[in-house]
Structures are given as C-alpha cells and as structure tokens.
Amino acid sequence: MTDAPTSLRHELRTPLNAIIGYSAMLLDDLNGGTDQTDDLAPYLQRIHRAGGLLLDRLNALFDTAGGAAPDWQVGSHELRTPLAGVLGYAEMIQENPGLDDAAAADVARIEVAGRTLLALIDRLDHDSAALTAAPGGREPVTATREHAPQEPAALLVVDDNPMNRDILARRLRRLGHNVTLAENGLDALDALRRGPFDLVLLDILMPEMDGYGVLEHLRADADLRHLPVLVLSALDDIDAVARCLEMGAVDYLPKPFNPVVLRARVGACLENKRLHDAEVRHLAQVEFERRRADGLLHVILPDAIVTELKASDAVAPRRHDDVAVLFVDVAGFTRYCDDRPPEEVLANLQDLVVRYEEIAVRHGLQKIKTIGDAFLAVAGVPERVDEPVLAAARCGLEMVAAARDLPRVEWRVRVGIHCGPVVAGILGRRQYGYDVWGDTVNTAARVEHHGVVDAVALSGAAWDRIRARAQGTPLGIVPAKGKDGLRVHRLLALT
Numbered sequence: 001m002t003d004a005p006t007s008l009r010h011e012l013r014t015p016l017n018a019i020i021g022y023s024a025m026l027l028d029d030l031n032g033g034t035d036q037t038d039d040l041a042p043y044l045q046r047i048h049r050a051g052g053l054l055l056d057r058l059n060a061l062f063d064t065a066g067g068a069a070p071d072w073q074v075g076s077h078e079l080r081t082p083l084a085g086v087l088g089y090a091e092m093i094q095e096n097p098g099l100d101d102a103a104a105a106d107v108a109r110i111e112v113a114g115r116t117l118l119a120l121i122d123r124l125d126h127d128s129a130a131l132t133a134a135p136g137g138r139e140p141v142t143a144t145r146e147h148a149p150q151e152p153a154a155l156l157v158v159d160d161n162p163m164n165r166d167i168l169a170r171r172l173r174r175l176g177h178n179v180t181l182a183e184n185g186l187d188a189l190d191a192l193r194r195g196p197f198d199l200v201l202l203d204i205l206m207p208e209m210d211g212y213g214v215l216e217h218l219r220a221d222a223d224l225r226h227l228p229v230l231v232l233s234a235l236d237d238i239d240a241v242a243r244c245l246e247m248g249a250v251d252y253l254p255k256p257f258n259p260v261v262l263r264a265r266v267g268a269c270l271e272n273k274r275l276h277d278a279e280v281r282h283l284a285q286v287e288f289e290r291r292r293a294d295g296l297l298h299v300i301l302p303d304a305i306v307t308e309l310k311a312s313d314a315v316a317p318r319r320h321d322d323v324a325v326l327f328v329d330v331a332g333f334t335r336y337c338d339d340r341p342p343e344e345v346l347a348n349l350q351d352l353v354v355r356y357e358e359i360a361v362r363h364g365l366q367k368i369k370t371i372g373d374a375f376l377a378v379a380g381v382p383e384r385v386d387e388p389v390l391a392a393a394r395c396g397l398e399m400v401a402a403a404r405d406l407p408r409v410e411w412r413v414r415v416g417i418h419c420g421p422v423v424a425g426i427l428g429r430r431q432y433g434y435d436v437w438g439d440t441v442n443t444a445a446r447v448e449h450h451g452v453v454d455a456v457a458l459s460g461a462a463w464d465r466i467r468a469r470a471q472g473t474p475l476g477i478v479p480a481k482g483k484d485g486l487r488v489h490r491l492l493a494l495t
Contacts, residue, residue, distance in 0.1 A: 008124075009058075009062055010205050010233070011120060012058055012117065012120055013055075013058065013255060013256065014161050014163075014164060014255070015113035015114070015116040015117040015120070015163075016051060016054055016055055016058065016113070016117060016256060017163075017164055017167065017255045017256040017257075018109060018110065018112075018113035018161075018163035018164065018167060019047065019050075019051040019054070019086055019110055019113050019114060019117075020048065020051035020052065020055065020256045021163075021167035021168075021171070021256060021257075022106045022107075022109050022110050022113075022163075022167060023044050023047045023048040023051060023110060024048060024259060025106065025167070025170060025171070026040075026044050026103060026106055026107070027041065027044050027045065027048060028174075029103070030044065039096075040093055040096060040099070040103075043089045043092055043093050044089075044093070046085060046089050047085070047086050047089050047090065047110060050082040050083070050085045050086045050089075051082075051086065051256075053082045054079060054082050054083060054086075054117075055256060057078045057079055057082070058079065061078075061079075076121055076124065076125055079117075079121055080118075080121060083114060083117060083118055083121070086110065086114045087111060087114045087115065087118070090107055090108075090110045090111040090114060091111065093107045094107050094108065094111070109163055109166075112163075113163060150175045150176050150177065150263070150266070150267055150270070151176070151270070152176050152177055152178060153177050153178070153198035153199060153270050153273075154177070154178050154180070154195070154196060154197045154198050154199075155172055155177045155178065155179050155180070155197065155198065155199050155200075155201060155266075156179075156180050156181075156182060156188060156191055156192065156197045156199070156200045156201070157169055157172070157179055157180070157181050157182070157201045158182045158183075158184070158185065158187070158188040158200065158201065158202045158203055158206070158211070158214065159183070159201075159203040159206070159232070160183050160184055160203065160205075160206040160207055161203075162183075164203070164255065165181050165183070168201060168232065168257075169181060171259055171262060172201075172266070175263060175266070177266075180195075180197070183206075184206045184207055184208035184209055185206055185208060185209025185210060185211065185213045185214040185217075186208045186209050187208075188200070188202070188209075188214055189209075189214065189217055192218075192224060192227075197227060198227075198228075198270055198273050199227075199228050199229075199230060199266065199269050199270055199273060200214075200218075200227060200228070200229045200230070201229075201230050201232050201266075202214055202215070202229050202230070202231050202232065202249070203231075203232055203233050204231060204233040204240060204244070205233065211231060211233070211244070212243065212244075212247065214229075215229060215244065215247035215248050215249060216247060218248060219247060219248045225248065226276060227273075228250045228251075228269045228270075228272060228273050229244075229248065229249045229250060230249070230250065230251045230252070230253060230265060230266065230269050231244045231249045231251070231252045231253070232253050232254075232255055232257065233252075233254065233255060250269055250272065251265050251268070251269060253265055294306075294310075297309070297310075297432075300432055300433075300434070301426070301432060301434050302366050302382050302383075302434060304382045304383055305382055305426070305434055309426070309432075315425060315426045315434075316425070317423060317424065317425030317426075318382070318423070318424055318425065319421060319422070319423050319424075320380055320381045320382075320384075320421065320422055320423075320424060321421045322380055322384070322388060322419070322421075323378055323379065323380040323381050323388060323419065323420065323421065323422045323436070323440060324378065324379040324380060324385075324388035324389045324391065324392035324417060324418075324419045324462065325376070325378050325392075325417065325418055325419070325420075325422065325436070325440050325441050325443075325444035326365065326376070326377045326378065326379070326392045326395060326396055326415065326416070326417050326444065327374060327375070327376055327415070327416045327417075327444050327445050327447070327448035328356065328374065328375040328377075328396070328399055328413050328414070328415050328448070329373060329374045329375075329413060329414050329416075329448055329449075330352070330373040330374075330403070330411050330412070330413050331411075331412045331413060331414060331453045332412070333372070333373040333411075336411075344408075347408070348406065348408055348409045348411075349373065351406050351407065351408070352402075352403060352406060352411065353370055353375065355402045355406070356375050356377075356399055356402070359395055359398050359399055359402060360377045360395060362395075362398075363379075363391050363392075363394050363395035363398070364379060364385055364391050365377040365378060365379045365391060365392060365395050366378055366379075366381055366382065368434065368435060368436055369433070369435065374448075375399075376436075376441075377392075377395070378422070378436055379391040379392045379395075381422065381424050381436060382424060387465075387466075388419065389417065389419050389458075389462045389465040389466050390465070390466050390469070390494075392417045392419075392462075393417060393456060393458065393462075393466055393470065393491055393494060394494060396415035396417060396456035396491070397456055397491065397493075397494065399413065399415060400413060400415060400454055400455065400456060404454070412453045412454050413453070413454070414448050414449075414451040414452065414453055414455070414457065415448060415451065415455070415456040415457065416444050416445065416446070416447035416448025416449070416450075416451050416456075416457050416458075416459075417444060417447065417456065417457070417458045417459065417462050418440055418443040418444035418446075418447050418458075418459040418461065418462055419440065419459070419461055419462045419465060420438075420439070420440035420443070420461065421438060421440060422436040422437065422438045422440050422441060423436065423437045423438050424436045424437075439482075442481070443459060443480065443483075443486065444459070446478070446480045446481075446486060447459050447462075447486065447488055450475070450478040450486070450488055451475070451488065451490070452475065452490055455490050455491070456490070456491040457475065457488050457489065457490055457491070458472075458488070458489050458491055459486060459487065459488060459489075460486070460487030460488070460489065463487075463489040463491075466494070469494055469495050470491055470492075470493070470494050470495065471491075471492045471493045471494075471495060472489045472490050472491045472492050472493075473489065473490050473492065474487070474488070474489050474490075475488040475489060475490050476488065
C-alpha cells in the first residue's frame with residue numbers, strides 16, 4: 001500500500017514533469033529551426049530553469065535528515081517563487097502574435113500544469129500535516145537536443161496523466177518509435193492482447209489497475225512474460241523500485257525524466273529485447289532442424305530403429321527367425337528406359353514406388369530399399385508379425401494390380417516371396433542404410449526371377465505356410481545357387 005507522503009510526492013511531481021518536459025521540447029524545436037519565433041527562446045529557457053529549481057527544492061523538501069517532518073511553511077515559499085516565474089513567462093509567451101498553433105498548445109499545457117501545482121501548494125498550506133518525511137532523490141534535468149532516431153520499435157506508454165502520456169509519447173516518437181497510449185492498467189492489458197509490442201513504459205500509481213497489477217498479469221502470461229517493462233513513476237521510494245524489479249520490470253526511471261537518460265535506457269531495453277528475440281529464433285531454428293533431421297531418419301529407417309539409434313547412438317544387428325521377404329521387379333524395364341526421356345522414366349517409377357510404399361504399410365511390411373526398378377520389403381522385421389507370409393502374399397497381389405493401374409503407364413511386374421531367418425542391421429556412417437542379409441533374401445530374389453509376369457510366386461516353404469488359405473498352381477523346380485532345386489508356386493488368390 002502506498003503511504004501518504006509517497007502519494008503526495010507523486011502528485012506534486014506530475015505537473016512538474018509537464019513543465020520541464022514541454023519546455024525542453026519547445027527548446028529542442030527552436031534549436032532545430034522548426035519555430036520562427038526565436039525571440040521566445042530566453043523565456044522558455046527561464047521556464048525550464050525554473051522547473052529544474054522547483055524539482056531541486058521539492059526533492060530537498062522531502063529529503064529530511066533523521067526522518068524529521070519537513071518545514072512546509074518554508075518549503076511552500078521556496079516553491080512559490082520559481083513557480084510564479086513559470087506562470088508569468090508562460091503568459092508572456094502566449095501573448096506573442098507570431099506563436100504557431102502547436103507551440104501555443106504546448107505553452108498552454110505548461111500554464112495549466114503550473115496552475116495545477118499552485119493549487120496543490122495552496123491546499124498543502126491549509127493542511128501541512130499531510131506531509132511526512134520520506135527519502136527522495138532526483139536525476140539531473142537538462143534541456144538537450146535529441147540524438148539521431150533509434151531503430152523503430154513498437155512501444156506502449158501507460159500513464160493516467162494526459163500530459164505525462166503526451167510528453168513521453170512525443171519524446172519517443174522523436175526517437176523514431178511507434179507509440180501506443182493507455183491511461184490505466186486495464187487499457188494496457190487490452191492493448192497488449194491486440195498487438196505485439198517491444199517495450200512497455202509503465203507508470204505505477206494509476207486508477208482501475210496500477211502498475212503492480214500490470215506486472216503481475218504479464219508475469220502470469222506465457223506469451224508476455226518476456227516483454228520488457230521500463231517503470232516510469234514519480235515514486236522515488238527504494239521499496240517501490242525493488243518491488244517492480246522483483247515483479248519482472250527490467251529498469252526504473254523516476255519522473256521528471258532526463259531525455260538523455262530516457263533515450264539510453266529505452267535503447268538498452270530494446271537491445272536486450274532484440275537479443276532475446278534472436279535467441280528465441282535461434283532455438284526455434286535448432287528445434288526445426290532437429291525435427292527435420294528426426295523426420296528424415298524416420299523416412300530412411302524403421303521407427304523402432306530410429307528410437308534405438310537416438311537412445312544409444314547405435315543399432316545392434318539382430319537375427320530374426322520368422323521373416324517373409326518380398327521382391328518386386330518390373331518386367332521389360334530396361335527396354336522401357338531406352339525408349340523414353342529420363343524425366344518420364346523417373347516420374348513413372350516414382351509413382352510406382354510411392355504406391356508400393358503405401359501398400360506395404362497397409363499390410364504391415366517394412367520397406368527395406370529399392371534396387372533400380374526392384375522393390376524389397378519384409379514382414380517380421382524389425383518387429384514381429386503373426387503371419388508374415390500371409391501378409392506378404394496379400395501385399396504382393398495388391399502390388400501386381402497397382403502396377404497395371406498407374407495414371408501414365410501400365411507396367412507388368414513379377415513378385416517373389418520366401419520365408420526364413422535373416423540378419424538385419426545398419427550399415428554406413430554418413431548415410432545410414434537399414435538392410436537384411438542371408439540365404440532367405442537371396443532365395444526370395446531367385447523366386448521372383450523365375451516367377452510369372454503379372455503374378456505372385458512363392459517358394460515351396462512359403463507356399464506350405466499359406467496353402468490352406470490359398471489357390472495356386474505349381475511352377476515346378478527351378479535352379480538355385482547352392483541348392484538341389486527350388487520348388488515354386490504361383491499364387492492365384494487367397495481364400
């Protein structure tokens with residue numbers, strides 16, 4: 001809870017901030033040659049010096065030694081003298097017929113702020129007990145020309161005092177920033193929900209919702225908790241500073257503010273925001289590349305193998321005893337390639353391989369690789385399948401039909417299936433390849449080679465596994481390397 005002296009100090013310094021801020025900006029305009037009434041410069045300089053003197057005396061009034069109550073009767077007199085100069089020179093400037101409308105409006109604001117401060121002093125003269133001792137401090141106030149514009153950023157200024165908002169917004173716009181205004185904490189949260197901002201300049205004492213409430217909401221919002229907040233307040237209580245910083249504010253600047261210090265601290269806050277945003281983008285890119293690499297691994301390798309590889313950075317070779325190996329080969333593919341351009345050949349072969357990949361997945365087979373126009377898949381590797389030969393037979397029949405049903409070409413294929421044990425594992429370091437080896441693989445290739453075009457051929461061992469649920473015809477005994485002969489059957493249908 002804000003105590004009475006702190007609230008009073010805030011109330012006195014708010015109009016003083018307007019006097020110093022508007023006079024400094026008018027002097028900047030004169031120095032930049034934007035105002036033809038150069039004879040007004042001495043009056044504006046006196047107003048600005050009087051504002052600085054008021055600030056010094058106000059801070060001294062509250063900065064009492066040993067916690068003693070300030071002497072308000074003496075303090076009131078010391079404040080009234082420079083304040084009278086502010087009002088007198090403001091009235092004199094407004095009598096100048098050459099004053100343009102924009103400058104006249106700012107001088108009128110100075111006069112309104114001066115009379116507001118005078119009314120506060122009159123009130124305190126009747127109630128000196130309202131003032132109690134409190135520590136204070138100030139920052140040096142100087143009229144200075146703005147530096148070159150900063151890199152544009154979206155800033156939100158939150159302050160319940162219209163003149164404070166106006167001064168701060170104009171200072172920030174002169175630095176090249178885009179400024180949105182809010183007059184209390186609720187309006188600020190509404191603005192933050194509507195559009196992205198790079199920095200919030202936040203007053204503490206406000207109606208509806210104060211600065212502490214805004215900081216609390218920002219900290220609880222995952223999308224806004226990293227948004228930097230620069231607290232601007234007439235409060236100079238160290239406890240208020242600490243509380244704001246503990247709640248997530250990145251910096252603190254008392255009002256009236258020094259434009260040079262304001263520029264520096266806004267620039268520092270924005271630079272930190274840019275560094276944070278760059279880090280977020282970098283981490284997002286790293287995550288994107290990680291997911292992309294992970295996706296490529298899943299394209300190249302079976303899911304179970306990817307899981308093992310990521311967990312241990314290696315895949316142990318394994319023997320699988322009950323596996324059905326399926327080979328598919330396009331009949332007459334070499335002649336087809338000789339008669340057509342490579343773009344057409346590759347496009348049609350791509351259509352066939354993609355269709356085969358889809359069919360294999362549907363029947364529970366794992367694609368191992370393509371070898372030219374040949375397609376190799378297995379059932380039972382790397383994970384066990386209850387009836388691998390039956391799954392491979394169904395897959396083979398659908399592949400034969402699919403080859404005749406491509407959109408641009410009708411191909412005729414042979415399918416060969418054999419079953420038995422295989423060894424499976426990964427070869428390569430820079431380019432992984434998951435493969436299977438063994439006599440079962442070689443025999444399946446032999447079965448395909450001696451099979452019939454537009455049909456599925458099974459070895460005798462594979463046929464015996466499904467004969468009770470299959471219709472087919474024997475193709476006889478075919479030669480096979482290292483064997484006396486290889487019994488082969490043609491599959492006609494599955495019942």
